[in-house]
Every structure is written in structure tokens, then in C-alpha cells.
Amino acid sequence: MACARVPLDEQQVTEPGPLGKERTLPALVVFDESLQRCLDSYLHHAPRGLDLTALPSSPAVADMQRSIHRVVFLTFLRMATHKESKEHFLTPAVFGEIIYDNFLFDIPKILDLCVLFGKGNSRLLHKMIENIFIQQPSYYSDLDETVPTVLQVFDTILEKCGLQCEGATAMGPMKLNAHRQPTAMTMSQQELVDIILYLCDSTTTIHAFQDIFPAACSSFHSHGFVSRLASFYEAAVPDLEKAVRKRNFDDKALQEDLWKRLSHSCRKMVETAHLLLHHTCLQPILEGQENMQTFADELLQHFTSLLPEKRFLSDYDEQFPIADDISLLQQALPVIDETRTSYLLQGVESAWDSVGRRKPQSRTKSKASSLVPSSQEGAGGAGAVCPVSGAELESLLSCIRDLLPDLGEGFLLACLQEYGYNSELVINNILEDRLTPSLDKLDRAMPR
Template identity: 30%
Template sequence: MAVPLDQQYKIEKKGIIEERISVLHLSGIDQHYFVTYIPLPTNIEDDGAIEQWIERMTFICDDLTWLLQQNHTKFWCEVAFNRDFHSMLDSYLRYAPRPQRTISINNYSSILNNKELEENISRLMFMCILRLSTHKESSENFFTPEGFGHVIYDNYIFDIPRLFDICSLYAIHNKVLLSKMIGNIFKQQQAYSKDLKDAIKSIKDVIAKRIRTFHTQSGPKKLNTTTETSSMGEIIDLLYYILDLSCTINRFFSVYPQGRIIFFHEDFHLTLIQLFETFLRVYERAQQFNEISDYIEIFEETKYETITLFNDLLASCCIDSLLNNDNKSENVESIINIFSLLITEKRFLAAYEDYFNLCEIIDLVHQTTGLLDDQQIEFYTDGVKQAIEVYGTPSCKRKLTSVKTSPSEGSASANTSVKQSTNTNVQMIQDLFPHLDEKYIQVS
């Protein structure tokens, strides 16, 4: 009967002393040197640099092919204890081209056969990651679930940044398979859920620092110096940061939906509103100097990914729960907090209205729960109108004609429980205050 790899041992002699050690041990590696990955040189006219890049890519293909050909024990010894492998893996996950960068010019078109070379590395790397995330390759080669969880965690095979990068690279074209891989990793090692919470807190800390870059102690920084290279550089850097962040988390959610509620409980959606509102404010100033026109397509992609991410969290963690009658009062409280922040961050709200309709959500919450009164509904609806009027795009402003009259107006006039007076003087007052019954009105 086959024995799980994490329960296999061997005897190793050290002089006259015999030591019983795990088969999965540092002594099992070949000291194979793995070449680190570098992105395509920016200057594709530099023949020397391109030739070196091609040579390096070829070495990486050979290294990954060799690794995948190793038997189960040998493979896991290499990935667990060979530091060069970890350096190669980290370099690839960090620098490999992301799908969201397809807006940029395809530099591979002028280099013969090299797009195929990059794609081959991507395929081999994915096969390697697939093997790393599988605790049972066959009836002969496998780990116990508990042993697998310890091996991948204790040897830093995976951590949250690596999982994010893997999703960013592969979720679009390998969603189904990657979903099984990521799900198995979280299932076999519960510590990753805690690490995810810690990672979210770290991301929020980074976001807070970036937001402070564009604020002073008295409030938002006046960007009269946006024409300076340093200020424009900060704006562009923030744009790419938000794009990478939103794309990565969207891809992560697409393969691991359970991660949404963890992000939501850490109030990441509120942080996202503040981050993108800050960027929209400085982007608006930069447009006045006409120095950011080259980044319009990047901005539109960033806007779409960010708003989609926010709506995904709102819909999956609040709206769906309301429709299913799960924790109704708690979810309504969360939604009210979100609504209250949205109407103060009007640039973000206007951007949201380009793709979705907050008034419909407000109406849905009202119809489903009855916990929003007419005054609240009117307040939120007016906030949406103001955001669209001031910051909405032309297509978004066309929605204003379809925004319904606030429910407070309709419900007040249709409130049949209020007794209408036949006294003309009382009627004049009731016209101004239609919710008042005649018994509360005295006319001298």
C-alpha cells in the first residue's frame, strides 16, 4: 500500500550515527540553478539586450521542463528547499505581463518567434503551479491533506501575494482549473484565511499612505504644481497602482468567491471609495493642464475595474444577503454606511453611475426591507442626482431624465391613512404638510 510522501522516512548516516529523516528533505535536491525571469527590454532595437533576453527565456523553459519531468519526491524536494526556484518563481509572478496591459503596444510583433517563447514559459509555469497546488497526483504519489497543508505553508510554497499574482496572470484564461487549485490551497491550509485578512490590512495601510500623499493637514492638497514632473509622476503611479490592485482582486474573486466576504468584513469597499475618489480629484486637476491625455485608455480601464470591484462587493455581500433574508438588519446598516459615504464622495458616485444605478439599489433595499424611510430615500436620491449633475459624463447625465421622483413625494400624497379635512384653511396647511392628520391642525 502506498505511503503518503509526508509520512515517508529514510535513514541517513552521519559518520557512525544513523538518523531517521523525512524523505522530503534538503538532502534530496540537486542544487539545480534556476534562472530568474526579466521582462522584455524596453528598447527592442537593442539587439544585444534582446539576444540576452531570448537566451534567458530559453534557459527558463529548459529549467521548468526539467522540473516537471522529476518524480513526485524529487519535484517536491526541489520546490520546497531550492532557493533558486523560489527566486525564479517570484521574479516571474512579479514581472510577467498582465492581461490588463494589453492596451500597450505589442512589442513582440517585431521579434521573431518570441511571443511564442513567452507563451511557452507561461504554459510551463502554470503546469508547475498546478502541480504545486495538487496534494494527490495519483494513487501512488500523494500527500495526506494535513501534510500537504503543512508543506506548502511551512516551506513558503504559497503566500497571499503569490496567490494574488497567480490569479492576476491566469484567472482570465484558466478560470475553472485555477478555481479548483486556489480552493484546494485554502481548504487544506486554514492559515491562509488569516493571512488573507492580514494582507488586506497591509493593503489598506499602503492605500492610506498613498492617499496622504495628496493631502495636507488641512485637507486635500491643492495641485497647482501638477505640471511638475514629480507631481505628474505620482498621479500616473497612482493610476497604475489602482489598475493593478483592482484587476488582481477582481481575478482573485473570480476564482475564489469566498474571499469577497473577508474583504468586505475588513471594510475594503469603503477604502476603495476613498482611494478612487482621491485619484479622480487629482486626475481632474491634471486634465486642466492637458498633461494626462496619453493615459485616457488606461484611466477608462482602471475606472471599469475599480467600479466593478466595488459593485461586486456591494452586490455579493449586501444585496444578495438582503434578498435571501440573511442578517437583514446588519446588512441594512452596512448599506446605509455605504450610501452615506457614497453621497459625500461624489466623483466616485458619478463614476459608479456610468456602469450601475444606485437609485435602483436604494429602491430595492426599500422594497425588500422597509427599513429606509422616505426622508432617507429622498436624501440619497438627491445625492445621486447632484453627483451626476456635477461630475457625470454626458452619457451618465442622460440618466437624470429617468431618475424617479423620490418615494417620499409619492407616498405622502398617496397616504390614505391621513384624514383630509373639508375646512379650506386646514386643507391649505395639509397641502404643505400632507402627512398631518386634521386632528393635529388648529385654525383660529
């Protein structure tokens, strides 16, 4: 069955029509500890979206898995509802006490619900979580206490990679005589695998939660999450990427899987930062709230504070062009400091140069296609002008072939040209089978 290959988190588990007459009130769940343990176990062990190897090959097993997935979600949905009908209901106050005092829901469970069910059931899950927080505001306090624990994930990874000494804060210096930790290049292969899996799971979960429940963004924002996230990204990502590319893997499939997960983690970190800035700074401006100038100044200050984080800033700008946000501010507000915005945009350009990358041509092609000579369009087009030097081109080819040694240089050159000489984008699109049709038709062993 085609549906058997769809990740569980993308499956829509609700169907039109009545769900039946069964009633499982939160008050009853309190007294059924076996059901609580069953639900907790499923949240903990159910395969996540990237765990494609966990998808069953048997249609019968896949049907059973989908059925269990659906029943678990509907059970949690029912537990989060305090009013079933005029005859069967709990008062909001009693409902809030029951789910909170008996730990029917807590922040870790809500995070797991978002990552497991969010893609296929986002609207329903949003209403469910919103109701939980409305009926029991104590969850906001719990969330505020959870954010430092989430930030500790980044510190732990930095420590494991030898980028931060044990017990140091993210902003604290390392002692010169501190015990030297193994690096991503020298640690055992299993340790590297565990770190990347840990990072992938954490970043995916955090993003899913904020995407489903934007009201949570203010709690993360109050802890300086964007700044901490960018600093972590700048320190850890280059080291982890180098380790995955340069280390010797007997199992090439494992190496490719680690690269996919690391690339996925990078995207989720960038998207998380964008969600936070959008909902705490941009959204109030778009809604025309009071003190729009204050929100605009805060957004510009955030972008300015990211200027030292060259790698993070260039990756962020690639997905969410900062120039577009500045343009939005200029349209929404009568006065924007042109000197400040000019300085910021120059800093963004400098970040691209500092990491040795060029902005993908595809970003501007759609807006200025009439200005691009036909000889420069398409992959491998005759007469195309290469925007990188010979040495830079060789470095890009070497970077890709470290991970994908079986591909021909002619094929890789065509890919680089198509994707604006962005080696990471080339690698990701090859590994994820997302090449353009013109590239997909080429011989992958094509020589130079």
C-alpha cells in the same frame, strides 16, 4: 499569428486531454530553490494585460512566451494539488504545512496569479486558490494582515500627490505647517507616470483577486475598504485626471496611455466596490439567508455613507445603478423604509448634479425607447435636443480637446450626443477604438 496579440492574462492555458505523466509534488519543489526563484521571477516580471507594448511582434517569440506562460501556470496548479492519484498524494494536513511553512504560496503570489491568469482560466484558478485556503486556513489570517498594506497604497499615492501629509492616516487632518508636497500638476513627469502605473497595477490586481476568489471579500469588507476606497477616489482621481489632461506632454502617445491606464484604474475601483457590496450584502439576500433585513440595512447604510463622495458615487451609479439595487431590495423584502430609499436616490441625483454631469441617455433608452422621438435618436440626428447649456457644452469640448486636439468639433459634438454628453466616456471610447459604427464612419476632422 492572431493569438500573438492576445494579452497573456486572457489566454486559456489548459487544453483537453492528459497533461502527461510528469509529477512535481509540492514536497519536491521545497528542495528546488532555483525553481522557486524562477517561478517568483515570472510572477514579478510577466507583462500584465495593459502592457500591450510588451507583446512580441515575432510569432516565434510569441509562441515561446505562451508556452512559458502555460507551463508556469500548470506548475503552480500542480503545486496546489495534494492528491494526484490513489498512489500519489499528500494528506491535507501535511500539504497545508508544506505550502505554508515553505512559502510556496503566499498572499502576494496569489494576487499575482489572479492578475496574470485570471481572465482565461478563472474557474480553474478559483478551485486552485479555494483549495489552498481550505487546506491551510492560516492564509485567511495572512490576508487579514495584508489588507492594511493594500490600503496603504492609497495613502502613499495621496501623499505623493500632496493630498495627505506624510504619516497621516486617511481620516486624519493635515497640519497647517506640514511640508507642502508637489502636486500632480507640479511633480516631475516621471513621478506622475510612476504613480499612475502604480495605481493601475494595484487596482487591477485587487479586483482580479476578489473577482476570482469572492471569499476574500469579507476580509476587505471588515477593514472598511469600500469607504476608504471611495474617499481615495474622491480626492485623487480629479487631480490625476486634470494633470494628464492639462500638462504638456512632448509624447502624445504617453499622454494617451496614461489616460487609458487612469480610466482603467477608475473602472476597477468602482468594480471592486461593487464586488464587495455584492458579495457581503446583496448575495446573502439573493440566497435567502437568515437576517436578510440586516444585510439590506447594511447595504443602504453603505450607499448613504457614500453620498458625500460625489464623484465616486456618480461613477459608481453609472456602472451599477443604485436604483436597481434598491428595486431588488424592495422585491426581496416585505418592508423597506421608503423615506430612507427616497433620500438615498435624491442624494444620487444630487451627486450627478454636483459633478456637473448628466446621466447618459443610453441608460434609459432601452427601457423607454418608445417614448423617445425618432428625431432624438442616433449621433448627430436632426432635431436632437441638447440637454446641456451652451457653456457646459463648450466646457465639455474643451476638456476633450485638451487631450485630443486634432479632432474636429463637429465630430466631438456627435460623440457627445451619442454618449449622453459624458466627456470621459467619449475620450475612453475614442482612445480604445470602441466607437459605435455610426461614429466610426464620420470624418474625425469634421468641423462644427
